[in-house]
Each structure stands twice: as C-alpha cells, then as structure tokens.
Amino acid sequence: MSLMQEFTKGIIKENPLFRLVLGTCPALAVTTSVENGLGMGAAFTGVLLASNIAISLMRSIIPASVRIPAYVVIIASFVTMTDQLMHAFTPSLYKALGIFIPLIVVNCIILGRAEAFASRNSVLPSIMDALGMGLGFTIALGLVSAFREVLGAGSFLGIQILPESIPAILMILPPGGFITLGCLLALLNKLQKKYAW
C-alpha cells in the first residue's frame, strides 16, 4: 500500500467511526455542536499522531506481555499533555469537551491503531495512518454534529439558522445522538451497496 493509500483509507474505506464503529462514545457525547465535534476531532488527531509515532518508533523494543500497559501509558501521557495544552490555550473548547478529553485515552481507535498498525509499521506509514484516521474521525464527528446541531438547535457553528420553535431538541439529547449515528451508518451501508467502494 502506498503512503497515500494509508492516508485515504481512514477517510472512507476504513473510517474509524462509520466503518469500524469504534470511538462511538465521544462521537455521541460531544457532537451536540459542530464546534465541539471538530474540536474533539482535532484533539483526537493530535493524540493519535503522537502515539502512532511513538509506538511505531518503539515497536521493536516493547515486550509482548506488557505491550498493552505500555501503549496505554504512552497514549495517556499524550492525552494528558493535550488536555493541559487545551486548558491553557483554548479554555472554552476545553470546557465544552469536559470529561471526554481524558477519555480519549480509552477511545478504542487509538489503542486499536497502535495495536493493529503502528506496532507493525514504520514511522512514515504510521504518520499517514494517524492523519488519515484522524481526518476520517474528524469528518465523521463533523457530519454527526452538523446533523444534530442543525436539527436539534437550529444553528450551525453557533449561528442560528432556524427559528426558535422549529428544532427538535431531542436531537441534541442522547437519543438524538444514537439516532443520527444509526441513520448515518445505515445510509452509508446503502451507499456502499450501491457504489461498492
């Protein structure tokens, strides 16, 4: 696979949220507004990039039996750094994403990529993989949050576009998250059937 392919696969073919159905928790929890969704995507991409690089560099020296603890420690420290940096530089976003920044640690995608990709590939492909996956995840979050914000709050990126009484608040409540993701997945299934990737 070429580097370009490593990059693009994460966007559509192996989109972590839509195809692999990983990282669902943040995808549902923070997607009440597009701003939050994109912010989460960015934070996530940063962590994934850093951890993929680190793990790919260390892949030959990590002993198998403490592999998972080692990975999570590496990931967790990047997450903590991101957390502190965001707190320092983007306080409002930090506030909105709340508990979900530390929880990037347990976002299955990151560990999954570490295990399935970075630990078997060299740095460059790992970087491309991380960027692709990150972008794919960010796009997915953006999509989910766009639906939810428009339908549920009547706004897009904070700009009110529908009158007060029209949006169905349910869409930004937990059920709305589930429904949006479910329907998007179904839609993609359908599209996939039609134009097999």
Next chain:
Amino acid sequence: MLIAVISLAVMGGLFGIILGIAGKKFAVEVDPRVEELLNFMPGANCGACGMAGCGAFAEAIVAGEVNPRLCAPGGASLYEKIAAIMGTDVSSYEERKVAQLLCQGGFEQSKMLYEYKGVHDCHLALANFKGPKACNYGCVRMGNCSRVCPFGAIQMGSDGLPVINFYLCTGCNKCVVECPQQILQLVGVSRQVHVRCLNTDKGKDARPICTTACIKCKLCEKNCPEDAVHVVPFGNGTVALVDYEKCTNCGICAAKCPTKAIQKNAAISEEVLREIGIPKDEEPGCQSCGVCKPL
C-alpha cells in the same frame, strides 16, 4: 515533577513485574502453528468445514486430520498458505466440490397432481402425496436448499427449480443434507456431465409424468466410449449413473439422451472460482480493533 516521575515509574515497575510474574506463572500452552493458521483463516466461523468454527479447523489441520480444502471460503490463496505452514503440497489436497442438482422437472416439464397452498417447505409439501408434482423423485421446488445455503449460492429459478451458482458454492454440503429428495450432490468442479434425473420408475411410467425424465433407454450406456455411464439398480428400480472416475467429459451420452436427462455443463474454471469475501462473523464484542488477537 521529580515526584511525578518517581511515583509513576514505581507504579510502572511494580505492574511490569507483577505482569511478568503472572505471565510466567500462569502461562498456557498452545501450538504456535494453530495461532499462525488462525491469522490466515477467513474467521467466518461458517462451518463449511464441518467443524465448530475456524479454531477447531485450524487445530484439526495441525493435527493432520482434515483436508484443508474443506475450508471453502479460504480459497486457493489460503490453501497455499496452509501448505506453506504445514510444509505440504497444495496439489495433494482433494479437488474442490460443488453442489449439482439432479432434476430438471421445472414447470414446463413436470405434470402436477394438485395445487398446493401452505408453507413453502420441501419437507412439508412432500408429506402430501409426495409433493404436488406427479413425479415422486424430483425436486419439490419449495426452495429449502436455497434457504439453507449460507453463501447465497442457490436461487430459485423461473422454472421453479433451484439454480446453483458454482462460483459462490463452497461445497459446504448444507443443501445436500437439507434436500429431502436427496437430489443434490457434491461433485468435483471439473465434472461436466451429469445425469439430471433420479427417478427409479420404468420408462413407461416416467414418460407421461415428466418430459425430461430418464426413461431407462440405455442409449447413454450403449454410446459411452469410456464405459462410464450405466443404468444401475437403485431404490425400487434403476437409474442411470455416471462413473466420474472414468468420465472424460466427452458429452456423447448427453447428446444421445432422448429426453435430455443427461446434460453437459460448461466447464467451471478453477481460476474464476472467486475467493468469497465473507464478512467476518462478529465475535461477541469484536470491534476488530486487534487488541485481543495476540493476547
């Protein structure tokens, strides 16, 4: 800062040692080849091999108990990998088989006894006077085979008979077991000539019931240059049977057969036999994140 580093390091060291000890103390043995094979198995756990999932099959291969070709979804590339791991030769594996339907009694050909209404199920329809068709031996046309085929290889055709897509059929034997009339058979893919009728009646009884019934005229037997087809005793009467060991796919018998009960297929090329991309049967909880695999 220093405290942070030290306390974290101590925790790390502690857990590392605990896990190390645990790993030694609680080690469980597995043949590495099984793991290796499992990496290549399709992971569909479809049961085509007749075992309880890919794991059991891998163990059986390592134990040398089974023919690797039984894993139909794996396809040629899998057999090569297995051969490589096991140090054997692919060509020594038995020929791959597909299901063949031994009946041609469609709507046009067969006479009906009655109109049937009820659950479309071959077994059930048979309970009433051996099915709505006058022929008691042929396909009941209620499609059980097509419903049990896990690979979607069988579809009911416009003449009511099942049509088998040989490129999808993996030879899993499910339809053969299901068919109550026992008119589905697994035959090697290279075999092209088949007697597609299993009625055991005499010609005079069979002829009015179905236009494509075998009428025991023995023209096939007489014309076969290889002595490969014979009318032999079967059930309460006789049927024509091809000896696949001897048959050279020449098709003379098929050409001579007056009712076209014998047919010659177009060849199925092994190269075209597609490797079927069966989606991995999701293990409970498997999100294919890969975390679990090497553990």
Next chain:
Amino acid sequence: MTTQNDLLLVTSSPHIHSPDNVPNAMRDVLLALLPALLCGLYFFGLPALGVIVSCVVSAYVSELLCLKAMGKEVRITEQSAAVTGLLLSFCLPPALPIWMAALGSAFAIVIVKHLFGGLGQNVFNPALIGRAFLLASFPVAMTHWSKPLDGVTTATPLGILKEATGQPLPHLSELFIGTVAGSIGETSAIAILIGGCYLLYRGHIDWRTPVSFLGTVFLLTAVVGTIKGGGIQYPLFHLLSGGLLMGAFFMATDWVTTPVTKLGRILFGCGCGSLVVLIRLKGGYPEGVAYSILLMNVVTPLIDRYTKQRVFGGGQSNG
C-alpha cells in the same frame, strides 16, 4: 406458480379459519376509539380535529412510503397505521401545531415501526414513542394545555397536583365525563371505558393487562392516599386523570409490544402501574403513563423469556 385449474387444492390442516384477521382487529380498535374521538372533538373542537387528521394522514403517508421504499407489498388495508396515528393524536395536547403532530406521527411510523421490520416486529409502542419524541423535542408546545369547550390556557389535573399551584382540583365526576384539560383523547374516562369494554368483548385484548395495571396504580396510590389522609378520593383521582385509562386499555394492550404469556401480561401491567406511580409522585413529570409503558416495552423480551408457561403434562407448577 402455474396452476392447472382442474386440480384440487391441497392444504394443510386446519382447513377452516375463524373470521378474525388483522384488518378486522384493527378496525375494531378504531371503532373502540370512536367514543373517545367524539368526546375529544366535542371538547376541544377544531384544533383537535387538525391534530387528529394530521397524525392519521401523516401515519398513512409514512406507512405507504416506507412500504414502497422497502420494496414490500403495499398493503395498508390493515389500518394499523391509522391506529398508531389516532392513538398518538389522542395523547397530544389539542393546541399542538399540526406540523409537530405530523412529524411525531411520521417518526413513530418510520423509525419505530418500519426500521424494525414493520407490522408486528417493532419493540416499542410507536404511538408512545411518538409522544415521548414530541415531548422531548418541543416541551413548550407539548405542555400547553387548554380548557375543554372554551380553549383557555390552563393546567391539567395532574399538573395542578404536581405543582401545587393552589388551583382547585377538578371533581371526580368532571374527570369521569372529561370536562378537564388534557390530551385530546384522554380526558373522558367514560368514553375510554366504553371502548375498552368493546375490545374486551371482541376478545382483542386480555383483561389481565388493564386490570393489573389499574389495580397496581389503585393499590399504591391508595396506600399513599391513606398516609397522606386523602381517602378513597386520592386513588380514584389518580385512576381517572391523565392518560392512565387510555394507556391501560389501548396501549399497554398493544399486541406487538407487550408480552405474549398470561403471567407476562400481569407482570407487565404491574410494572407499568408501579412506574406510573413512581413517576407521578417522585419523578420530574406530572404524568408517566407513556414512559411507564415504554419502559416495560424495553423489558418485554425478558419477561417473555422468563414467564414461559409450563407445558401441558409437564409438572404441576401452575401455568
């Protein structure tokens, strides 16, 4: 399949069938809803008519589109969509904007019914999810109640009870006849009882569900009433107000979403009853019928699983 016309038909026993079928049953339910419908129209007038019509029409159209889109046989003669639409409209406030009503109805049919495979396969009661969806989406419009006949904005009896606003509670007889604020189809107890009895008589619903449902509510509120010193009035008030009767007779009895075993239906009813009392007395909403039934819908598969009847001749435990 080609048939030769002179052939006899071979079918499997039994060869005769009761005249009962799904379309007839749905028609009976619609018939049973007629008294409540008339009361609703009489008390709430044109706005109610608008809500009802938009719910039913939207349900029908959605049903049609779903069947088409899913390539299923377009067969809406069984009228279950109409039942869903009508029942949904019955638990909506009369002054609801009709586009909201239509949206709720479409949500019920598309998401709750057809995504689950259509008639008979949904796990949740479509009408009630429709209501819950609307309540969560448009809380302002969904809690805007008007007085019967004159349409003045007011609170519902349960709302008065919950918020302790000091307004006088309506008399039991008003609840019985229906001259109180509330959803379109729920206010008149007598009309609902007539419909419920008709369904019981026609054998479409099992007495166990409404009896255990209403019985549980009565018992629990009677206990609370005694502690509070409210006497028999208190449990009766709870029985007759809100959507309880509508829910007990028409929604907790929905075939599709409730248990199939007899014991299961009793458990279902008791569960609904307890949840209603819990939500009404302790929860954030004045009324909890819809949620209680929905929550029990969630549990229904498990109830069915664990209340299997004993087979005839299989030991003497009571079935």
Next chain:
Amino acid sequence: MSKATFKGGIHVTGHKELTSQATTTVAAVPDKLYIPLSQHIGAACAPLVHVGDRVKKGQCIGDVKNFVSSPIHATVSGSVAAIEVMEHPGGSFVPCIVIENDRLEEWHESIKAHPDPAQLSPDEIRAIVLEAGIVGMGGATFPSHVKYSPVEGKSADTVILNGVECEPYLTSDHRLMLEKSDRIVAGLGYIMKCVGCRRGVIAIEDNKMDAVAVLQEAARSNPAISVVVMKEKYPQGSEKQLIYACTGREVPVGGLPIAVGVIVNNVGTAAAVADAVEFGIPLIERYVTVSGDAVQKPTNYLARVGTLFSELIAQSGGTVGEVERVISGGPMMGKTVFSPDVPIVKGSSGIVVLTKPTGQSRTEYPCVRCAKCVDVCPAFLEPTSIVKLAKRNKWDEAETANVMSCIECGSCVYVCPAQIPLVQYIRRAKQAVLAGKAKAAAVK
C-alpha cells in the same frame, strides 16, 4: 352437574345440523373396492391373496406378524382384480387389494358368533380384537389390541369412550351413539374386562344431549359405566385433553394415557369390539359423514371399507358449486386429498367437500404477537415463538420450547388473525427434531 372441560381450546362453528338429525343410510356397495394394506399405525400388512383369488366377506386378506399392526379383511365377497399402489386418504401412496364385488355377500366361514361372550377371558378378548383387525376409529387408527395389552408396572383404572366428536361437520359418532347405544355400552364392558378396570366413562359434549340421554338409558344396567357431559369446545376429543377434562389427570409430556391409568377409545371402536366379540365380525364397515358446503345432500353412511370417496359423494347427490377441496376427516384435523378417488379406510370418519371460500381471500400477515395462539393452545405451548424458531431452522431451541408436545389440533391456526399456518411450521420442526434424534441414535 357442572360440565367438564379442559384449559385452552376454541369454539368452532359446528355445521353439524347438516347431518345430525337424519338416520344413517346404508351406503350402496360398489362394484370394485380398494382395500389399502395399511390402515393403521404400525407395520403395513403383506397381502395374503393373489390376483385372481376368490375372497369372501370377512376373510383376512392381509396380515403381518408384528406387534404393532392389524390385519386387513375383505369387505365383500368377490375376486381379487389387482394389487396396486394407490393414493391413500392419509396422504401417501399405499398398495391396495382391489376386489371385484360379486354381490353375493358371502361371509367367510371363520365368522361365527360366540356362544357365551361373557365367559371370555381378557386374553381371549384381546385375541379377538386383534383378529378382527380393530384399530382406533377416532382417527389415529392405533391397533386396539396393543392399547389393551398390559404395560409393565402400569394398570388402567378407567376406560374413557370418546364420544366428543368436536370436529365441525362430522356427526358419524353422534349417529352411531344414537343408533347403536347398546353396542357401545356392550363394547365398553368388554374393553373394561379386557384391561381389567372397574370404571367406564362415556364422554359426550353438550351439543349432543340426545345422545347423552340415549346412552344414559343404555348404561343404566351397568353401574360401573357413567356418561359425562362436557362443555362444547375444540379439541376436547384429543385424548390428553379429554382425560384431563374427565379425571383431572395430566398425561405427562411424552407419556401415554396409561401413565395416568386411563385408556381412551372412540365410541365406534367400542361398537366394533362388541361386534367382534359377540358375532365374530371383523372391522369391515364404519359410519362415515359426507358433508360440507359443496355436497348436494349431506348424509351419514354406513359404508364398507374400500368404497371410494367419489361413490359416496355421488350417492349424496354429487357436488354443487366449484369444489376446491376434498377433506378426509374433519376440517380441523383432516387431510385434503388430491382426488376423490381414494378409498374409505378404517379411520375415515368423514368426507368434507368444500367450495372456494367467497369474499376476502386469506392473506398471511406477519405475526402481530396477539398471543391468541398462546391463549388457545391446549398443550400450553407458545406457537408463535416455536414458529419463529422453525423459520430459522433452530430445531434444538424448538425442542426446548416443547414443540414435541404439540397435538397438531390446529386451534392456533384457527384463531391466528395473521393467518399464519403455524401447525405446518410446527410439523416441520417436529420432523426435524425426530430426524435429528434418529441421526443421533444412528451415531450411537
């Protein structure tokens, strides 16, 4: 007296008035009779005669030495025209002995009245029942002598005669009870003696109060015999339900009535036993109802075994309207045949001919979980769940759901508003479970 009944079940429109009031007609004996070699549950008989042989009425023409089997007798005198495979009303193809009727009605010499039937020992009675080829006439055609044979460690205390006749249209048992009450009571006496028990019960539904009166009168002489009136409900005639209704005992799953000390027989079987014991006459004729909306003149017949359905239908004035189905037996449990040219067998209680139903055509809907099937199932099953399992070939799970306890009464199908042919799926599941068991046994 409160009326006995069971739990579950359905009310079906009886249509019994079509035939219940008229005296039974003795059917004309046709020129050719077709006598299947298998008219019972168990091993099929081998023919004892050859084509061209002359046979006499009552002569044993087919037998096999097998415990669960029953001999076949010629029902007229004449010559054997052929032995050929023919369709059987049970839905299969079976070899038949075709007898050309010589119209002499000459009895075989073995047929002799017994001088003093009261002196017969239980074993002798059982031997007579066997020789007379008596099988259950309630439909299951289980060889009666087998039923009467002692079972290790179990003994019967009650014999129940099944005069319930809960199937719609059928009135043959009803007419039999009215016309041969003394035969029934006598037969019950012999059966009680044969199995050594003191209590005899004749169970009749309350839609046949005239039969109740007649039988009570006939049974007056024997204090051990009582008549029980039951509430009209289908499938009261099913023996497990009947036993529960009469005695409150439940036959355990997979068990036989003898497990609770009961033997059940059809009233016709009892009458046949009486004829065999007293007069030595084998089972060669029976009461048959010919009814249904496509029959010109619905009638009850006393018909010889081997008479074709078509001949009885012709005697009833032929058919009216467009005939859609010919049912052997009642419409709830009977089987459709693809041609009216099938013979009456020992178990044929009726022929019901139906026209195409007018109005709404039957459309199958998905199951709406109304649970009506669950409520009516007399075996306390959950037909809807079993069917869902069967549709996915989940035979093991179907077995745990007790599919084998289904008595195939069809009540569930009758009430199902979604018009799902539940029993058919259930039959398929039972077949598959049995096949699975057979396979497992073969492996062992």
Next chain:
Amino acid sequence: MGDIIKLGLFLMMVAAVAGLGVGYVNIKAAPLIEKQILEEKIRSFKEVYPEGDKVENETAKYLTAPDKILKEVNIAYKNGTPAGVLYLAETKGYAGPVTILAGFDQASGKITAVKVLNQTETPGLGAKAKDPAFQNRYKGKDSAVALEVSKTPPTKENQIQAITASTITSKAVTKGVNAAREHFVATFGATKQVKTGTVQ
C-alpha cells in the same frame, strides 16, 4: 527471573518517560492554566460587579460554617472601601449542579447582576439560563425581598419569569440568588434599612 525484571524495568522506564513528558508540559502549562482561570474569574467578577477595582476572596471571614449553597464570598473594593459583595453559589438544576455568581451593591442593596458560570442543563432548555436575556431578569432586584419564579410574565416586582419549559433550572438559579441575598442582607444589610417583603 531476569525476564521479569526486564519487564518491570521496561514498564518503569516507559512510565518514567511518560511522567517526565507530562511533568514537563505541566510545568510549562500550569501557570498558563492558573492565569487563565484567574482571568476568567476576574472577567466574571467584572461582569457581575463592574464598578469594583479590586476583589478579595473573604470566604473564610464571612462563611464560618460550610454552607450547602454558598461556596465563596468575595468582597469588591472601590477605592479601598468595600462596595459590593460577590457570591459564588451552587444549586441542583435539572441535570446537575448549576453554579452562579451573584453580585450585590452595598450602597443600594440591589442585585447588580447574576451570571451562570457552570451548568449541564439541556441545551435549548435549561441551558438558556446562560443567555443574557435570562440573567438580566435579576438585574436591579432589591435584595431585601425573596425572589420567586413565575411561569407567566411577572406581575410583581419580586418575580422572575422562568425560562419556558425549564422551571426547574430557573428555580435552581433563583434559589442560589436567594441564598446569597439572605446572606447579604444578614451580613451587610445593617447599613441599609431592611425592607419587609412577602417572604415565603
């Protein structure tokens, strides 16, 4: 045995390096974060009591026992003399805690402003408590009279109109304000004559 030590050492090293990295970032980021928090706080104080030039946290002095609702008492000084009081209060809203900042002017005895700091209420409903439109309803209310929530447009001076369909949130905010108000009246109200109102 050597293996095990190696595993331990490896994980230890990873953890140590991780600790080092995180610690380093923390050292760099912590002051920024603190500054951030402080600035935020000052900004809020400014919003709620714009006139002060210095704010001191004097919670210890004024809240002797821990209070269920009131968390902080800050005194705003103007030219060195105490001029206003800023309360940090926390109450239970619909979905979780709601923290507010309420400012009181000692001279006039009026509420200067109320600001909702943190809340997890439903977006579109209770979350509207953060809208200035709602917060402004408290501006200028007299501290002497208990505030009430009303669902309809207020008819009395001491009524606050609830956010539509979010009475619970509205009540939560009001409860916090009332607690602050009571404390304010009790502690600082001596300078002003206490007006009597309809206190529920």
Next chain:
Amino acid sequence: MQEYLIIIVSAVLINNIVLSQFLGICPFLGVSKKLSSSLGMGGAVSFVLVLSGAITWVVRHYILVPFDIGYMQTVAFILIIASLVQFVEMVMRKFTPPLYKALGIYLPLITTNCAVLGVAIINVQKDFSFGKAMTHSLAHSAGFTLALVLMSGIRERMEDADIPESMQGTPIALVIAALMSISFLGFSGLI
C-alpha cells in the same frame, strides 16, 4: 443512607452510564447480541470496574493528592486499569478455564471501555468518600449490565424481524439504544 440511595438510583436509572452518559458504547453495541454474552460482559465489566474503582481511589488519595500530582491522574488510572485487566485475564485463564472461556474474550475490550475510566474519573470529580465511590462504581456497573441485558433481550427478539438490509447490525442497535434512551427520559427528575 439517603445519599447512597440517590447515588444508586441516579447511576442506574437516571444517568445510566450507557444510555445517557455515553460511556461504554462500543461493548454495548458489540456484545449485546446474545443474552448470555451480555451477562458475561456485564459481569466482567462490573468486576473490573469495581476493582479498579477501589484501586484508583486508593492511589488518588494516597499518592496523587499527597504528592500534589493530580495532573498525572489519567496516566496513573489507565496504567492501573490496563494492568489489572491483563492480570485478571491471566489468572482466569490459568485457574478457571470455564470462566475464562465465558468472559475471557471480553476482558481485553474492557481496557478500552470508556466506562471503566469514566467512572473512576467521575468518582474523582464528585469527590466521593471510599464508601460512596464503591457504591457509585457498583451502581454504574449495575446500570451498564442492565442496559446490556435489556438490549440483548431486544436484539434477540429482533433476530426474527425483517429489518431493512442497510439497517441491520449496528444501525438498528443504535436506533434501539435511542428508543431505550427516550424511554429512560421518563426517569429524569426522579430525585
């Protein structure tokens, strides 16, 4: 007492970890096809969740707080959880093979189950005492198991349903979760 009750009711019903907190969705979707496996997963998660809840509480109160390195929390907690999971798995595999067969496959997944870390973090955020932290962890695991079991009951029933093809699998599971979540809205405001 009342406080504990509130913690329990809130965690199980009102703020159900899956249906309204959005934690642990992956296993909730992945392991809810069969009742038996959902019970297994519920059991495994509960076990790890409670155990890690206890250990993280101790670590926080006796290491992180005294040394003033609260910012190390995430790293420390996840290290604990990951090691714990792996340790438990090894022990189980060796000593209780049947249990391992039943639960083993779920264990690695728990490392990446946000619910475990999430609850540990909420314990910290709410500043619970040890008793309350334990109650809270237990209640959340009960809530998780409840949601999982209910879901699997429904999904087992859905096996017979003819769901539109593109909705099959995860999409319909999400829709079911949505409708369950709507139903659970009924509990809102209970306390």
